[in-house]
Amino acid sequence: xxxxxxxxxxxxxxxxxxxxxxxxxxxxxxxxxxxxxxxxxxxxxxxxxxxxxxxxxxxxxxxxxxxxxxxxxxxxxxxxxxxxxxxxxxxxxxxxxxxxxxxxxxxxxxxxxxxxxxxxxxxxxxxxxxxxxxxxxxxxxxxxxxxxxxxxxxxxxxxxxxxxxxxxxxxxxxxxxxxxxxxxxxxxxxxxxxxxxxxxxxxxxxxxxxxxxxxxxxxxxxxxxxxxxxxxxxxx
Amino acid sequence: xxxxxxxxxxxxxxxxxxxxxxxxxxxxxxxxxxxxxxxxxxxxxxxxxxxxxxxxxxxxxxxxxxxxxxxxxxxxxxxxxxxxxxxxxxxxxxxxxxxxxxxxxxxxxxxxxxxxxxxxxxxxxxxxxxxxxxxxxxxxxxxxxxxxxxxxxxxxxxxxxxxxxxxxxxxxxxxxxxxxxxxxxxxxxxxxxxxxxxxxxxxxxxxxxxxxxx
Numbered sequence: 001x002x003x004x005x006x007x008x009x010x011x012x013x014x015x016x017x018x019x020x021x022x023x024x025x026x027x028x029x030x031x032x033x034x035x036x037x038x039x040x041x042x043x044x045x046x047x048x049x050x051x052x053x054x055x056x057x058x059x060x061x062x063x064x065x066x067x068x069x070x071x072x073x074x075x076x077x078x079x080x081x082x083x084x085x086x087x088x089x090x091x092x093x094x095x096x097x098x099x100x101x102x103x104x105x106x107x108x109x110x111x112x113x114x115x116x117x118x119x120x121x122x123x124x125x126x127x128x129x130x131x132x133x134x135x136x137x138x139x140x141x142x143x144x145x146x147x148x149x150x151x152x153x154x155x156x157x158x159x160x161x162x163x164x165x166x167x168x169x170x171x172x173x174x175x176x177x178x179x180x181x182x183x184x185x186x187x188x189x190x191x192x193x194x195x196x197x198x199x200x201x202x203x204x205x206x207x208x209x210x211x212x213x214x215x216x217x218x219x220x221x222x223x224x225x226x227x228x229x230x231x232x233x234x235x236x
Numbered sequence: 237x238x239x240x241x242x243x244x245x246x247x248x249x250x251x252x253x254x255x256x257x258x259x260x261x262x263x264x265x266x267x268x269x270x271x272x273x274x275x276x277x278x279x280x281x282x283x284x285x286x287x288x289x290x291x292x293x294x295x296x297x298x299x300x301x302x303x304x305x306x307x308x309x310x311x312x313x314x315x316x317x318x319x320x321x322x323x324x325x326x327x328x329x330x331x332x333x334x335x336x337x338x339x340x341x342x343x344x345x346x347x348x349x350x351x352x353x354x355x356x357x358x359x360x361x362x363x364x365x366x367x368x369x370x371x372x373x374x375x376x377x378x379x380x381x382x383x384x385x386x387x388x389x390x391x392x393x394x395x396x397x398x399x400x401x402x403x404x405x406x407x408x409x410x411x412x413x414x415x416x417x418x419x420x421x422x423x424x425x426x427x428x429x430x431x432x433x434x435x436x437x438x439x440x441x442x443x444x445x446x447x448x449x450x
Contacts, residue, residue: 078288079246080309081368086441094378099447109444117312117330134443145369146333153311177325200325203393207329207409214331 003030004147010217017048020159024050027128027151031144034108035209035219036130038155042123045165050155057105064101069094076125080143085111086134110137112150114147118160126152128172154217174233178212181205183234184227238360238431238440239295243288252293255301257281258422259343268358268378284308290362294353296346301378303342303353305361310374313372316407320376326379333371337361340381355388355424359431362390362420362448365412367435372409379404387425390416 001009007023007030008052014023020038027036051058060066067073071088090096094165103109109130116124130137150193174182177198184194193200210220218224228234241254241323246253257279264280266272270416274280286306310329317328319406329336347352350408361373366376377385377392379402392408399405411415 079242079290081290081364084441086444086447088430090442090447096447110445117309119312122312140244150330154344175321175328177327198325201394202398203396203409206391207395208325208327209330211327211331214333224401 001041003144004150005219006030007151007212008154008217008223011158011217014158015162017050017162020155020162021050023155025052031128033128033140035106035127037127037129037153038124038159039126040124040156040159040163042121043118043156043160048159048163050159050197054106057102057107060101060105061208066098066102069098071095072111072113072125072127076113077123079114080117082112082114084141085113104180108132110134112148113147116152116156118156122160124152124156126155129184137185142193153214155219157215174212174215174228178208178215179228180232182212182221182225182228185209185221186229186234204225237295237437238356238434239293240360240364240435241291241293242293243285246291249383251299252301254279254296254350255343256291256293256304257412259301259304260339260341264339265342277293278330281338284313287313290364292357293363294356294360296343300345301343301388302346302349303357304392305337305341305357306339307361307364307373308334309336310336316376317376320407323376323398323405327376327398329395331371333369334409335365335370335373337373337375338378340375352424352426354384355420355426357428358385358388358390359424360411361419361430362412364437366414367439370412372411373411374407374409376405376407378402382406387423395423410445413440421444 002028010023010026014020024036028034035052037053038049040048045213071090072085075083075088087193108129110132111127113125113127114127168183180198181194184197193214195205198205209230213224216224216227218227241249261274261278261280264272265274272280273282290307291304293304298300310317310331315338316336321328340357342350342353348419366371390410392410395407395409397404397406417428
């Protein structure tokens with residue numbers, strides 16, 4: 001299994017906030033990084049976080065109101081692209097002093113933070129963090145940035161399901177076209193046959209299947225079909 | 237050159253900002269007769285400009301707008317999901333790896349430079365996709381753009397269309413990858429290094445050791 005598949009396997013069985021905490025902790029080993037953080041800032045009634053930083057550091061961060069000088073938070077609030085920490089604005093003295101203290105507390109020098117945007121101002125943040133040279137981090141980022149984009153999104157969707165289950169405003173539901181595509185796939189039709197049946201091009205079909213896959217948190221089409229079945233979204 | 241600017245940072249470039257929104261008013265309201273709102277200052281702006289999009293803007297030597305487009309993540313509100321699902325069989329296109337691109341605009345004054353400016357804006361989108369790990373961008377476009385994208389060498393996959401002739405509008409998906417970038421570079425004569433230079437200038441990076449000792 002690839003690292004991403006391993007992650008999705010664990011994600012599929014994650015039902016509680018504690019499960020999400022273990023899931024996030026598991027990323028350290030599977031991706032060989034020192035820290036991983038998921039932080040839902042504006043999702044449920046209360047902020048929610050699953051992270052591997054020490055509780056002492058989190059308490060100190062809170063007491064010192066570091067959120068006001070933390071360039072990761074500042075950057076993620078206004079931007080939505082994945083941010084390498086070296087691209088953030090460290091020009092303020094407060095930010096650099098903050099980083100010094102963070103590193104003393106076990107936060108590492110390299111980081112990649114992915115801001116997560118959802119409907120109605122939903123905002124969360126995912127970060128991985130490690131100790132290494134700029135060159136090896138660059139290599140790691142190139143290889144796994146896409147994984148991190150997907151992982152951040154999948155964790156977020158699951159957290160939304162867990163902490164605000166009543167929220168139906170998001171996009172968990174599939175459109176008839178998406179469920180049709182998955183149902184035909186499950187019946188063993190080829191993509192060409194399905195595209196014919198739905199009177200769309202194969203390219204368009206692929207986009208619809210990918211779209212359904214991302215909504216379901218599924219890595220591949222087989223996983224998407226089984227997930228859709230288990231949630232009662234499609235049936236024969 | 238191209239600048240990548242988030243909405244809340246536009247105020248640092250007042251000339252670029254104002255000429256972009258005015259050029260948009262000219263293109264979408266006056267020329268294409270779209271039903272868009274224009275402010276008292278003559279700026280075409282809508283609710284998606286209020287979501288702090290990432291603009292990719294071609295800046296002319298005099299500091300004014302040459303061409304631009306607007307990008308938003310499809311995981312939050314987008315124009316296509318809010319208003320144009322009739323073009324996608326009702327499917328909401330939502331993916332962390334797909335951004336929506338809208339308001340592709342060229343200034344009327346670029347004249348002979350038009351194709352270079354258009355290609356530059358597209359290359360800026362491609363480069364962002366490559367750098368940020370995205371797969372594609374999705375957008376709604378009108379019939380006249382079909383030829384433009386073809387000339388640029390960046391033809392979208394058409395997801396669906398409605399209307400006839402010059403009134404047709406389509407939903408399309410553009411690949412954000414090295415192959416698209418190479419193709420547009422080859423057709424436009426713009427070098428990959430130049431494109432990377434725009435990105436690096438807008439998203440400068442320092443070394444990790446410099447952050448701590450600075």
